[in-house]
Amino acid sequence: MARRESLAKKSAWTLVAWAIGFVMFFPIFWTGIAAFKSEADAYSLPRTWLTSPWTLENFAIVQARSNYLQYVFNTTVIAVLSTLLGLAFAIPAAWGMAFQPETKPSVNLSGKAWALILLFFFAVTAAIALSVGWRMTDNPLLGLALILLFGLPIAAWVWTRRTGDKLLWMLSTKMMPPAGALIPIYLIFNRNGLVFRQWGGVDLGDWNLIDTFAGMVPLMMLLNLPIVIWMLYTYFKEIPFEILEAARMDGAGLWQELSKVLAPMAVPGIASTLLLNVILSWNEAFWTLNLTNKNAAPLSFFISEYSSPEGQFWAKLSAASLMAIAPIMVLGWFSQRQLVRGLTFGAVK
Amino acid sequence: MATRQGQALGRLAVAPAVAALAAWSIVPLALAIYYAFLHYQLDNPDNTFFAGWSNFYYFVTDPFFAKDLFNTVALVLLVLAITIAGGVLLAILLDRPMWGQGIVRVMVISPFFIMPTVSALVWKNLMMHPVYGFFAHVWRAFGLTPVDWFASIPLLSVGIIVGWQWLPFATLILLTALQSLDLEQKDAAQMDGAGTVDFFRHITLPHLMRPITVVILIETIFLLNVFAEIKVTSVGGLAGNLTYLVFSQLNDANDVGEAAAGGLIAVVLANLVSAFLVRIVGRNLEA
Incomplete structure (x- = not known):
């Protein structure tokens, strides 16, 4: 029997x-009101919001002063391109993990053995870095070699994990605080970065990714990639395996299976x-505030410019x-x- | 069963994503460790040398460090308190039968889609301005002296703004969980004569424990990294957190080494927290 609420009770709720x-x-509503008022009226709002005249001039002023549409364009480019790029990485990955899961590690080493291997490589990396005096400005190849020496064992460990562990590891990359990555990314983007100042005989003096789409789009893609893969994975997981098996019984090849059976069912999840x-x-606002200021600056940066304005600016x-x-x-x-x-x-659906 | 050929193709399909994320997580970390042991200032790059642990020492003994570490934790706890308590209440409220539920829901969740720079500046000016802000008018209407929010209680002010942004997230998740609470269970409890309070304590709350855990852990990841709200309201000196301190080491002091050391400390802090998250989400994955 369904719960019957009295009319009075329903009205009260x-x-x-x-x-x-x-x-x-309310704050959004209030912003909406102030946007259509003159500056003077915006500052006397609560008393006069019904009586003061409405105006569209603010929108024109904002556009005229700062080429507002440019920021809209930048935001859209970054959001859309990073999303498409992310899907290009995530769709195959989610497909592989959902439909061809690996149930056991592909290399059978105990956790202890892996820990020893990783420690060994870290120690070697540190020893080399210390012995060459820690100064790699003029030796990018050495810098790169050390990064590989440090990173490849970790990557190998990830690569040999079973699917469930790979997923968790992807999730964990999302937990890297931006404060930790800020310095390296800033210096990679910036020509002053020690490792990138020179490349063999090639001078990288013109290297610059700060405030460019070439820098922001991949960065934004990587920021959200774990979420994108996870979400796609949970959607793909819901596609019943029996349908695939039925298609295979009917003699569908892998390509047909992908294009005729899976693709149509995956579209809602992808969308x-x-x-x-x-x-x-x-809405991203850490990296955009730190790495853009004009050419590739999105709306979140543009709005932040109002933090130190002159004169009346609320409207x-x-x-x-x-x-x-x-x-x-x-x-x-x-x-x-x-x-x-x-x-x-x-975790919650 | 998956074929051998399919399995190989599956591994191939996963490879680009693993490679991209491995590069994304390992290269910055390696470089951060490298820079953290380097005396390296952007305005004097030629005077760069191995600095040992001194960057860590200077970062930790910075007068701002203790304060900002405290602020980091306080801000997380404050916002969690606002969003969990508020989220449970709002979710229960929105789960009631009412007219126009869809519209109320849209109004409640809207703040979550507002970009941080917008909500910070709108709140700081239109709402919390000590003279012209909406709150100042309300305070005066009740004959009270308006509060100068960002000057007198900066951390709480930032907490309110961030709490307003994240309350919809908690509400949405708890509401989704509530709606999966079995109707029959509700009816059975009612027939047994369980009162509203009993029902909440013995049925609703236990049912919400898992989503609440998820909300706490996910919000914590994001809240440890609050940045834009602090920067654009210009309260970095009063209510800065670790993220902001790292930023200012780079931006104001041009000190790459110390900023990298601070970043690594933030990484350690975040990892302590996320170790729990991975474990819990992992358990849900198995279930």
Whole structure:
């Protein structure tokens, strides 16, 4: 028997819920109001918001002053390209892990043996680095060799894990705090980075990825790749294996299996993943604030410019903010469930 | 069963992603370790030499370090408190039958889609400005002296903004979990005469324990790294966290070595936390 709520009770809950919902939404609502007021009115808002005149001038001013559309373009390019690039990596990976899972490690070494191997390589790396005086400015090849010496054993360990462990490792890369990666990435992007200043006889004096799409797109892709792979993986996992087997019984080859059976069933999952990834990269604000300032600067950077303004700026800030958040907020409304799934790595569906 | 050929193809398909993520996680780490032991300042790159542990020593003895470490932890706990308590209440509320549930839901979750720089500046100015802000008007309407939020309680102010952004996330996840609570279970409990409080304590809360754990762990990862909200509200000196301190070592002091050392400390901190997350999500994966 279903629970029957009385009309009064339902009305009461409705009232409370709407009140709280409005409180949560209020700052956005208020921004929306201020965006259509003159600067002077924006500063006297609560008293006059119904009576003061409405205007569209802020939007024109924001565009005229700072070429606002350029930032919209930059944001879109970074979000869309990084998403597509991410899918190019993630779709095969998720397919492989969901449909061709490896149930045991491909190299049979105990954890202790692996730990010893890794320690040995770390020790060798450190010994070489210390013995050459730690200065690698003029010797990029040595720097690269040391990175490989340090990294390849780790990569080998990851590569030989079974699928479940690979997935967890991918998740763990998302936990690398940006503060830890900031210095290396900044220096790799910047021509002053020690390792990249020269490459053999080639002078890399013109090397620069700061404030370029060539730098931001792959970076954004890597930031979200673990989430993208996980989300796709959980979607692919739900495609029943029996369907594939039936197709195989009917004599479908691998290509037919992929294109005729799997692809149509994977489209909704891919679309959801795409949506989530666009939202995440649209709103990213650590790397964009640190690595862009003009040419490839997205909206999150543009808005941050209002942190030290001159004169009255609330109406313009509101107008700019409204344009920056509106498209992605609407996208977000339609992707609530995917969001839960993607951001909890499939733990809550 | 997977064929041998399929298995090989599967490994091949996974390879690019593993390679990309391996490069992404290993190269910065290796370089961070390298720079952390280097005396290297951007404005004087020719005077670069092996510095031993001194970068770590200077970072940890920096007057800001203890304060910012405390702020980092305090901000995480503050926002977790806001979002978990608020999230449970909101989720239960939104789970009730009502008119216009979809619209309320949209209003509640909207803050999550606002980019951090926007929410920080909108809150700092339109809401929390000590003279013209909305709160100042409300305070005066009640005959109180308006609060100068960012000057007098900067950490709490940042916490409120970040809490507002993450409350929808907690609500959404807890609501999703609540909706999977079996209707029959609800009815059975009601027939047994369980009151609202009993029902919450013995059925709702236990059912929410797992999603709450997930929310805590995932939010913690992101909250340890709060940056934009602190930077654009210009409270880095008053309520900065470790992330901000690393940024300012690079940006204001031009000190690559010390910033890298600070970054490594942040990595260790984050790893302590994430060790738990991997374990719990891993357990869910097996289940």
